[in-house]
Amino acid sequence: MSASRHSASGSAASRRRWAVIGLTGPAYLWLAFTVLLPLSAMLYFSFLTVAPIGARVAEPTLGNYLDYFRKGFYLTLTGRSLWLGVWVTVLCLLLGFPAALALAKYVKGRWREALFLLVVLPFWSNALVRTFSWTMVLRSDGMLDNALQAVFPGLPHLDIMFTFTAVVIGLVHSFLPYMILTCYISLQAIDDSLLEAARSLGAAGPTVFRRIVLPLSMPGILAGTILIFVPVIGSFMEPRILGGRGGFMLGNVIEDQFTVVFNWPLGAALSFILLAIVLLILAAFYPLLRRNLQGLA
Amino acid sequence: MTRLWGTALRVYLAVTLAFLYLPIAVMVLMAFNQSPLYKLPMVWDTVWFEKLVDNDRLLTAAAHSIVLALANTAVATALGTMAAFAFARYQFRGKTLLQILLFPPITIPWLIIGTSMLVLFFWIGIGRGLHSLLLGHVALSIPYVVVVVGARLKTFGPVYEEAAATLGATPWQRFWRISAPLMAPGVIAAALFAFAVSFDQFVISYFLAPPGWTTLPVEIYSSIRKGFTPEINAISSIIIFVSMGLMLVFARLYRFGGER
Amino acid sequence: MRSNSDWRGSTRRNFARYLVLGGLALAAGSMGAAGAASAKDLHVLNWQGYGTDEAWATKLFEERTGCKVVHDYFNSEEEMLTKLRTNPGTYDVVLINSAFTQAAAKEQLIQAIDTSKLTNWKDLNPKLRDSTYLNTGGKTYGLSWVWGVTSFAYNTDDIKTKPESVQALWDPAYAGKVGWRDDPVEAVAFGAIATGQDPNNPADLDKVKQKLLALKPQLKTFWSSEDEWNKHLQGGDFEIATYWSGSAARSKKAFKLPVEFVIPKEGAIGWFDGLSIAANAPNLDCALKFIDFMVSPEFYVKWDTTVGAPASANDKANAALPADAFNRVVMGQPGLQERLFYMAPLTDDQRKQFTELWESVKTELGK
Numbered sequence: 001m002s003a004s005r006h007s008a009s010g011s012a013a014s015r016r017r018w019a020v021i022g023l024t025g026p027a028y029l030w031l032a033f034t035v036l037l038p039l040s041a042m043l044y045f046s047f048l049t050v051a052p053i054g055a056r057v058a059e060p061t062l063g064n065y066l067d068y069f070r071k072g073f074y075l076t077l078t079g080r081s082l083w084l085g086v087w088v089t090v091l092c093l094l095l096g097f098p099a100a101l102a103l104a105k106y107v108k109g110r111w112r113e114a115l116f117l118l119v120v121l122p123f124w125s126n127a128l129v130r131t132f133s134w135t136m137v138l139r140s141d142g143m144l145d146n147a148l149q150a151v152f153p154g155l156p157h158l159d160i161m162f163t164f165t166a167v168v169i170g171l172v173h174s175f176l177p178y179m180i181l182t183c184y185i186s187l188q189a190i191d192d193s194l195l196e197a198a199r200s201l202g203a204a205g206p207t208v209f210r211r212i213v214l215p216l217s218m219p220g221i222l223a224g225t226i227l228i229f230v231p232v233i234g235s236f237m238e239p240r241i242l243g244g245r246g247g248f249m250l251g252n253v254i255e256d257q258f259t260v261v262f263n264w265p266l267g268a269a270l271s272f273i274l275l276a277i278v279l280l281i282l283a284a285f286y287p288l289l290r291r292n293l294q295g296l297a
Numbered sequence: 298m299t300r301l302w303g304t305a306l307r308v309y310l311a312v313t314l315a316f317l318y319l320p321i322a323v324m325v326l327m328a329f330n331q332s333p334l335y336k337l338p339m340v341w342d343t344v345w346f347e348k349l350v351d352n353d354r355l356l357t358a359a360a361h362s363i364v365l366a367l368a369n370t371a372v373a374t375a376l377g378t379m380a381a382f383a384f385a386r387y388q389f390r391g392k393t394l395l396q397i398l399l400f401p402p403i404t405i406p407w408l409i410i411g412t413s414m415l416v417l418f419f420w421i422g423i424g425r426g427l428h429s430l431l432l433g434h435v436a437l438s439i440p441y442v443v444v445v446v447g448a449r450l451k452t453f454g455p456v457y458e459e460a461a462a463t464l465g466a467t468p469w470q471r472f473w474r475i476s477a478p479l480m481a482p483g484v485i486a487a488a489l490f491a492f493a494v495s496f497d498q499f500v501i502s503y504f505l506a507p508p509g510w511t512t513l514p515v516e517i518y519s520s521i522r523k524g525f526t527p528e529i530n531a532i533s534s535i536i537i538f539v540s541m542g543l544m545l546v547f548a549r550l551y552r553f554g555g556e557r
Numbered sequence: 558m559r560s561n562s563d564w565r566g567s568t569r570r571n572f573a574r575y576l577v578l579g580g581l582a583l584a585a586g587s588m589g590a591a592g593a594a595s596a597k598d599l600h601v602l603n604w605q606g607y608g609t610d611e612a613w614a615t616k617l618f619e620e621r622t623g624c625k626v627v628h629d630y631f632n633s634e635e636e637m638l639t640k641l642r643t644n645p646g647t648y649d650v651v652l653i654n655s656a657f658t659q660a661a662a663k664e665q666l667i668q669a670i671d672t673s674k675l676t677n678w679k680d681l682n683p684k685l686r687d688s689t690y691l692n693t694g695g696k697t698y699g700l701s702w703v704w705g706v707t708s709f710a711y712n713t714d715d716i717k718t719k720p721e722s723v724q725a726l727w728d729p730a731y732a733g734k735v736g737w738r739d740d741p742v743e744a745v746a747f748g749a750i751a752t753g754q755d756p757n758n759p760a761d762l763d764k765v766k767q768k769l770l771a772l773k774p775q776l777k778t779f780w781s782s783e784d785e786w787n788k789h790l791q792g793g794d795f796e797i798a799t800y801w802s803g804s805a806a807r808s809k810k811a812f813k814l815p816v817e818f819v820i821p822k823e824g825a826i827g828w829f830d831g832l833s834i835a836a837n838a839p840n841l842d843c844a845l846k847f848i849d850f851m852v853s854p855e856f857y858v859k860w861d862t863t864v865g866a867p868a869s870a871n872d873k874a875n876a877a878l879p880a881d882a883f884n885r886v887v888m889g890q891p892g893l894q895e896r897l898f899y900m901a902p903l904t905d906d907q908r909k910q911f912t913e914l915w916e917s918v919k920t921e922l923g924k
Contacts, residue, residue: 016387019468022379023379023382023387024379026379027376027377028398030436030439031398031439033432035410038410038413038416039405039413041413042412050905073920073921098306099310106307110548113548116548117548118544120489121321121540121544123489123493123497124492124497125324125497125536128518129324129529129533130324131320133321133324133327136323161794162777162778173316181486182486185452186448186452188482189453205302219448219449220448226444227403230403231403234406245777245778246923247779248920248923255406255408256916259633259635260633261635261741261905261908262908263905267408268409271404271409275404279400334788335788335792336791412639508627508644508647508648509627518632520784
């Protein structure tokens with residue numbers, strides 16, 4: 001093993017290449033076979049008039065993609081889904097980061113592990129049951145309404161059920177743990193001695209936060225943002241249950257093409273458009289990300 | 298000043314936890330409510346727990362979910378951590394492409410992925426079954442693991458490993474004695490996510506499970522039609538309490554947050 | 558204090574431990590699952606809680622014939638078709654709504670039924686039994702099983718006088734208190750009936766769209782299953798909503814909800830479900846016996862009286878119900894059949910058109 005230090009750079013490079021292949025190979029082979037390959041089939045379908053199953057004759061067409069721009073309501077729905085994504089992600093960030101900070105820096109010893117696990121636990125409850133429990137809390141004459149009435153009698157009845165607000169509350173609740181955890185694992189890695197050194201050099205609290213804590217916790221914030229924003233814009237269950245009349249999102253339309261009508265090509269096209277939008281947003285923010293993460297590697 | 302901040306933040310953390318547990322508390326409460334339609338005011342009764350004991354279908358489904366989630370966690374965490382490590386510590390051509398390829402599983406609705414998996418699996422002849430289920434679950438969990446472990450590795454940077462290298466440590470030693478302990482909280486968080494992804498996974502399980510073999514989420518979602526009774530609340534409550542117990546035991550025995 | 562090296566060891570041990578545990582558990586689980594299947598199994602594909610999976614019925618059937626009934630479920634007709642397409646040779650009996658039977662037969666997903674083997678065939682109501690929806694090319698592809706009406710129901714505690722017109726759903730008196738089923742074909746059908754058109758082939762779709770858009774101040778929320786409907790009514794989310802006849806009977810009887818079902822003067826949507834046999838069914842013999850059992854008065858009367866069911870396609874079975882049963886009183890009322898528009902098969906293109914219309918309406922309603 002020690003011979004590696006003395007061998008020519010070519011051999012070290014090839015050893016590195018094997019390391020990379022060995023490390024990424026299994027995961028990507030798995031992904032390729034189970035996700036990427038089937039999705040390629042779907043991508044192919046999205047350019048056909050109908051799914052070529054059961055002796056149907058399919059013709060190539062760009063119609064599914066063009067319809068997205070031709071029929072106004074798809075764009076409206078996309079806007080609505082993106083808006084939902086932004087609201088939920090920003091709220092999760094504002095609410096989750098301080099909690100993560102508290103957990104990482106202001107809680108000591110065994111408590112920290114216990115609380116960390118407690119944050120994760122709601123994940124393991126079934127999403128449908130959780131969402132349904134929210135309906136019991138948020139509906140008119142529900143638990144929240146009754147609690148408020150008890151404290152301020154004579155208040156008009158709560159009317160947030162079946163609205164955009166209810167959907168946001170439900171989704172923030174579901175996805176908040178992601179943000180707390182990803183920020184936590186970044187924050188927790190920041191060496192306390194670094195912060196002490198900064199303070200001893202005369203930096204005030206806010207400065208320490210802005211110039212040390214925040215940049216170093218960026219990877220966590222970023223991870224949380226991605227893990228929240230992306231699934232939220234494609235979500236359909238919470239919007240359906242909590243949003244009532246206003247709960248129709250892009251995710252629902254995609255679902256319809258498989259469960260209500262046999263139109264896989266359209267469903268596939270809409271999904272890939274969604275993917276394209278996500279990647280475009282990422283690409284737009286890339287220069288900003290690069291600058292922020294540069295100091296770390 | 299710091300002390301004031303500290304207390305304020307701790308109080309805030311408590312409030313956040315209360316928010317996170319509000320629906321859980323409601324869920325547990327409703328498990329003890331007599332009304333099958335969740336009618337308030339509450340009438341205390343343990344009838345749903347009693348019915349649960351006889352509900353073989355639901356109990357078997359829960360057992361299946363747990364087994365599947367454990368298998369999924371083991372495999373996905375292992376595969377994902379390796380890939381995350383490669384991304385964080387090596388530069389190579391095609392790295393960006395590989396990172397982009399992590400997005401389809403989390404962006405594209407699972408319904409599409411499930412349907413296309415089913416079509417592909419039948420076409421190549423492996424069909425539905427436990428193997429297909431595991432293939433599907435792990436594939437969906439891998440991106441989460443990679444992102445979470447990656448964030449952890451990014452924050453730490455390769456500085457410790459490089460220091461160890463200059464002191465003569467081999468790559469193997471560097472990995473197991475430096476990288477692994479530093480990654481540990483990230484890996485644990487990723488494993489917990491992977492478990493959650495699988496345990497609460499409805500769509501893929503619905504498509505790929507062999508007929509007659511269900512998981513808990515499939516049972517719950519399917520019972521929307523038949524009648525969503527508080528038996529569901531009962532079993533969810535049991536799962537929450539058992540998990541809580543397990544987690545607290547785990548926290549007592551292992552310290553993974555570092556010494557501080 | 559534990560050092561990093563202790564932790565490294567335990568991480569590795571845990572990893573290995575979980576890997577082995579997981580593998581063993583999975584192996585055990587798969588062995589358990591494999592042991593469950595056997596040759597005499599009858600695979601049935603249906604909605605959950607829709608008669609074929611009644612515990613007492615499957616038990617009785619198994620005792621008599623030795624065929625063990627194993628169920629798989631779907632949540633929409635389209636899903637049922639997808640399951641048939643992607644699981645060839647898996648299912649025996651499939652429940653297919655008559656509007657879909659022709660399409661399934663054309664796609665060769667189901668096989669012709671040998672009606673000479675069915676003892677209850679002669680007692681079935683000819684209008685449904687011999688319908689062209691279920692019979693093509695001289696062959697029978699679906700055995701008419703149950704039928705019902707899609708209309709609307711209301712909360713008798715909140716609404717004191719019974720509405721007689723479908724326009725009640727658009728009545729400003731009920732603004733913000735109306736529930737609606739989230740289904741494109743049903744929505745278009747209601748819009749058509751409310752604008753005096755044929756729900757199966759509305760001449761002026763634009764008029765239908767405008768009528769549906771007029772629901773904006775009326776609708777509180779959508780529902781898509783009987784259970785959701787019950788919970789919404791119970792919680793006071795809506796007071797009047799579209800609904801199915803059989804489900805209304807169940808809500809009233811089994812859940813004791815103050816529900817009254819209305820078949821308005823303009824007419825309502827009729828539908829009937831058929832039991833079909835999948836192509837390449839592994840257990841044809843058991844399948845024929847099962848569907849025969851399902852249309853028998855013996856099964857039907859117990860099903861309706863204990864749980865609540867849609868009306869039977871077997872006249873003899875209907876006649877055997879108690880005199881005050883919903884299915885005899887409401888469904889047997891004179892002049893009903895003339896007011897019903899039975900759901901006809903639709904082409905893929907028609908379905909796409911209706912779906913798009915409904916989606917654009919829903920988008921507007923959500924603003």
